[in-house]
Amino acid sequence: MEATKWSTALGAAGLALAAVTATAAAPAVAQGQASHVRLAGRVVLTNMDNGRTVAASSGGDVEIRLTHSRERGFTYTWTAPESGDSAVLGHRSDATNPAGDATAVFHAASGGVATISAQRRCVPDPGSLCPLIVGTWKVTIEVK
Incomplete structure (x- = not known):
């Protein structure tokens, strides 16, 4: 049971990090900034x-x-x-x-x-x- 809690917590943290990364990157792409x-x-x-x-x-x-x-x-x-x-x-x-x-x-x-x-x-x-x-x-x- 304890391993499942950690796995769920780590999975949620990974999804949150991915969402923050995608959100932070989106404005540069949306605004068409040069590379x-x-x-x-x-x-x-x-x-x-x-x-x-x-x-x-x-x-x-x-x-x-x-x-x-x-x-x-x-x-x-x-x-x-x-x-x-x-x-x-x-x-x-x-x-x-x-x-x-x-x-x-x-x-x-x-x-x-x-x-x-x-x-x-x-x-x-x-x-x-x-x-x-x-x-x-x-x-x-x-x-x-």
Whole structure:
């Protein structure tokens, strides 16, 4: 009987936590907010920001965090992101890891518009062949 009480209490607590989490997340989705995040003068962009135009403040940083994906026996990896105009978005750092993730930080040096892009490539499992498709992740940054 005691075990049943604990099980019921834990189940109810889990449901309450799930309800609170869903309620807290709902306003952001309902309002259609962008997936990028602003952290103390830094704009952080992810896979979800592909194709967006994002504002950044001059003197701030733009950080890119791209994560690999795995689909039907293929791993899709990222190249290091690059700026299309280093006078507007100067390169600070970049890194890729063996799993296929890529990160980069750019400094918003002056007002203007620049793009940041990276390529997504297929890495097959042994004995498989990848489709001959290279995807491009691209974001336009408006520095003011």
